[in-house]
Amino acid sequence: MTDGFSLPGGVTPSGSLPGVVARVRDLADRLGVPHAEVFDIPRLTVASGVPEEVVRDLLTGRTGGEPDLQARFLQRFDLLRRTRLKPNGRRWTQQEIADGAGMSRQQAGALINGDRRPTMEHCAAIQRFFGVHAGFLTAEDADALVSALQLTEQELLQWAAAQDRAVPPAPPAPPGTAPGADPGNPSRDAMDDALEQLLQNHGVRGIAWRAAQLPTDKHRDKVTEWLDMLLESVKPPHGPTEP
DSSP states (O other): OSSSOOOOOOOOOOHHHHHHHHHHHHHHHHOOHHHHHTHHHHHHHHHHOOHHHHHHHHTOOOOOOOOOHHHHEEEEEEEHHHOOOOOOSOOOHHHHHHHHHTTOHHHHHHHTTSSOOOHHHHHHHHOOOHTTOTTTTTHHHHHHHHHHHHHHHHHHHHHHHHHOOOOOOOOOOTOOOTTTTTOGGGGGHHHHHHHHHHHHHHHHHHHHHHHHTSEEEEEEEEHHHHHHHHHHHHHOOSSSSOO
């Protein structure tokens, strides 16, 4: 590895920032998702690495951003260390980052402190360690924000497609059946009540949206585990029941 900074390769965002913002806004309106959620400043900062004040400026059409590549690297490396934490909620140490990125502790410390200019290899190794996409540490701020919004756009498009494939409502229950009850399987009532309460409190979109915004698969897995525990707790017992 060398001390000179070379522009790393990466995914080039397609489309201008105003175009992506307009598409995301239109999709949100179609799906009934509040603009405050899809354009949530702290969430976009975590996803893009762009400071909150710069995200705010860019979304409102003002120019902004850090023109110096080294300064952007330091900003985003610091953000990764603050937001991509270990399962116990603590930050990764310099030694752990060094071991995971295949460099010495001295190299990692020099990069963190700004005493050494990173190379393409440094950037790629650090991005792999923290599980972020190529170019996260160095892309220009507007391009980084475009990439983050394009992920939001893809999520909204998937929801829109799911809506279009929605299953028709079930036929009405026979006369005398309690509202919401399953006439063929009364033991499902407890599960239905618990899930109905969850949906009333948050809604399907609210649950899915909040889960999708979590920074890592580990966090999203926790949501899945929690939902599995809920389903298990209200699961009807197997086998014959006492008369």
